[in-house]
Amino acid sequence: MIDIEAACLPVGMGSATNLNDLVLKLFEIGAVKFGNFTLKSGIQSPVYFDLRVIISYPDLMIDVSEHLYQASKTGSTYQSVCGVPYTALPLATCISTAHKFPMLIRRKEAKDYGTKKIIEGHYKPGDVCLVVEDVVTSGSSVLETVLSLQQEEINVTDAVVLVDREQGGKDMLKTKGIKLHSVCTITQILEVLGNMGKLEQDVINRTKQFIHDNRFNPNGNVKRSPEDEGGDRSIKRVLTYGDRAKLCSHSVAKFLFTTMEDKQTNLALSADVTTGAELLRLADAVGPHICILKTHIDIISDFKPDLVHDLSHLAEKHGFLIFEDRKFADIGNTVKHQYSSGVYRISDWSHIINAHALPGPGIVQGLKEVGLVKDRACLLIAEMSSKGNLATGDYAKATLKMAEEHDDFVIGFITQSKLSNDPNWVHITPGVKLTRGKDSLGQQYLTPREVICDKECDIIIVGRGITEAEDSVVAAKAFQEAGYNAYLERMQKT
Ligand SMILES: O=C(O)c1cc(=O)[nH]c(=O)n1[C@@H]1O[C@H](COP(=O)(O)O)[C@@H](O)[C@H]1O
Secondary structure, three states, X not given: OOOHHHHOOEOOOOEOOOHHHHHHHHHHOXXXXXXXXXXXXXXXXXXXXXXXXXXXXXXXXXXHHHHHHHHHOOOOOOOEEEEOOOOHHHHHHHHHHHHOOOEEEEOXXXXXXXXXXXXXXXXXXXXXXXXXXXXXXXXHHHHHHHHHHHHOOOEOOXXXXXXXXXXXXXXXXXXXXXXXXXXEEHHHHHHHHHHOOOOOHHHHHHHHHHHHHOOOOOOOOOEOOHHHHOOOOOOOOEOOHHHHHHHOOOHHHHHHHHHHHHHOOOEEEEOOOOOHHXXXXXXXXXXXXXXXXXXXXXXXXXXXXXXXXXXXHHHHHHOOEEEEEEEEOOOHXXXXXXXXXXXXXXHXXXXXXXXXXXXXXXXHHHHHHHHHHHOOEEEEEOOOOEOOOOOOOOHHHHHHHHHHHOOOOEEEEEOOOOOOOOOOOEEEEOOEOOXXXXXXXXXXXXXXXXXXXXXXXXXXXXXXXXXXXXXXXXXXXXXXXXXXXXXXXXXHHO
16 A cells, blocks of 8 residues: 555645545546557557646646655755756756755757757756656666766766656666655556556556566666776766667667677678679678678669568678668658669668758658658768768758757768767768778778777778778778777777
């Protein structure tokens, strides 16, 4: 049974109702729903929380924030409170104004201009901040806000959430040193609604079974700095590829970061060869060393549909993603056809495609109408490697903005430098050789270290450095090692 006494202590400027009334109210306004819902991950869930709707009920907002405030009072002291964007922002605001608690706002996107701040508000290194969230499932959204705060040397020891779905978030956050407090758990909600006769027993059983069957493992591995090991809580945390796999919501980006960590490679092979047989030979030989195989399918002189079928098998065998470097650049309606049909039917086999931002957002919308249902991903070309290219000035910034508006499909950029600190974006850089240089047609080369360590991009694209080497496997191994070592070096220095 629920400890009602504990849930209705009078507090600060207001007082919280009892938990039963709160749960009932949430149920009545549709903030808690039972049925069949497809979650962002694609999983079918018998329960869905839509806590955004509470902003339409000011009394409920005050009540929920008082419950959150109560649940967070566990002996720790905080200098500030920060809501996980967006739903928890108004909740954190209510707590802040009711209890004279300074607030911080974490930007969802990092500003690359002006103050360049990701955390807004006044703070100093070593401050302790309470993180507020509406619902916790795996804990990754709370973690994302925690990591942003920690990068500014703000400590987080506790987080408070209205509903814990009991799917592993609490344990995962514990492994990161964060204690999660919840106003209520899904078990408590089922119990309250069951006792009030609002839910059939089979709905309760189905929901319990779903929660039981869909738990996340608490296997996070946020890298700690030496000061952290020494007990200093002013931690600067560094996100590994594995951490970023957990943070990002797009399945292709998740797979990519996971592969990079597991295979220890940030190498994309640009397989710019002109026959099907050569493409397959290269893919099979170099496959163990790469995370992405990039194609220009229209330079294959003997293309047959079987080729992409065989290539897909090799992608599965070696665990890499296929990226057709089609560089779409037309209006939305045209690119839809170019992507889905014609001889190549690119959307049927290529996990990732790229597009120029030049035509405006319609190009992404058009591609998305084809790619989203197939769980495909897109990279926007923000900066190019060739001398004299016109993608300069504010072009990259405008491209980032376009990507942010389509982050369900766009997972990152083809770029020469890091555009954003948001760990969800994948930064992929072509024009890489083991030594700096250029070719006779304006291509300019940087080294893996310059790209990964200095410019802080994530993946190197290498073409002729491998395809024209005497032994492509030896060359691929060398690029794999150079790229991954540069990444490890960056981890050390950050
Ligand atoms: O989108 C790309 O991949 C790309 C963008 C860019 O700015 N520069 C660039 O070279 N590329 C591609 O990256 C590959 C580079 O090949 P190499 O110069 O042989 O390493 C080629 O397939 C290019 O089409």
